[in-house]
Amino acid sequence: MSEILSQSEIDALLEALNTGDVDVQEIKEETKEKKIKKYDFKSPKKLAKDQLRTLHIIHENYSRILNTFLSGYLRSYIQIEVLSVEELSYYEFSNSISNPAMLSIVDFNPLPGQMIMEVSTSLAFCIIDRILGGNGNYQGEIRSFTEIELTILNKIVRQIIKLLIEPWENVIELSPKLDKIETNSQFAQIVSPNETVALITLKAKISEVEGLINICIPHIVLEPILPKLSTKFWFSTNTNKTITDEEKNMLQKRLKKANIELSAIIANTTITVEEFLNLQVGDVISLNKNINEQLEIKVGNKIKFLGTPGSMKNKYAIKITKVFEKGDEEYDE
Incomplete structure (x- = not known):
């Protein structure tokens, strides 16, 4: 669109100014107006959109692996998908947890620090019900877990955590290990309240029961691998590469063993x-x-x-x- 006014447009503008239909002061204020972007200095953004997108891709792969594993383990219809990946403070995450809760505190070796996997209590009771031979449609009240129930959950969580190794293999070779399971968020303070965390929320449906699985990874844990959490690095590592003779020989040696x-x-x-049934010692077949x-x-x-x-x-x-x-x-x- 041309910025040059025609003579008729100039005459119409002058007439509007003379009659008061157009205010010169308003025109000046519009030209001086600047776009302002809000920024919270209390919780600065430490993760770029590109890095959050990579975390989304990683956990999309994890949700598919988890879906396959739980379908076979629980012998039930399972549907798991990534709902959101966002950056927030640890206080916001811990403040949203209801009690009782099922919080798995995981050592994210070899990365420093720990992460938390929260499974909604409705899903946790559904899993317990399926393992113990029920149909999984738990309709009882939400209560604290018994020692036997925590032992059952401890066993399955250890296997679920191992499934994180494959989705993360293009970024880092993980050796995650379950530290403990907490049922009260007050005893799950893995970082300071103001620490930035990446929260990955998975939506899960087991039979007719729906719930959320939240994976909370503090920024301090991700900091050593932040350069690798970019889509450029991700797709460059996923491209097909030529297998060297050394790799072929190593593969042959392993196969021979x-x-x-x-x-x-x-x-x-x-x-x-x-x-x-009538066979006796000395019989000939x-x-x-x-x-x-x-x-x-x-x-x-x-x-x-x-x-x-x-x-x-x-x-x-x-x-x-x-x-x-x-x-x-x-x-x-």
């Missing part, structure tokens, strides 16, 4: 349950294989070799006579 089950099948047969036939040797549940039985240094042994390769008719896929 893996333990696998090897079994030689001498023979098999079929008998009735009655015959099985007729098998489906001749003594001179080669034995099948399985790796896992696949036939990979043939061999002949024997002994070596007073121990039973088997000599491999044939190795099946892909393409052989006998090769067991």
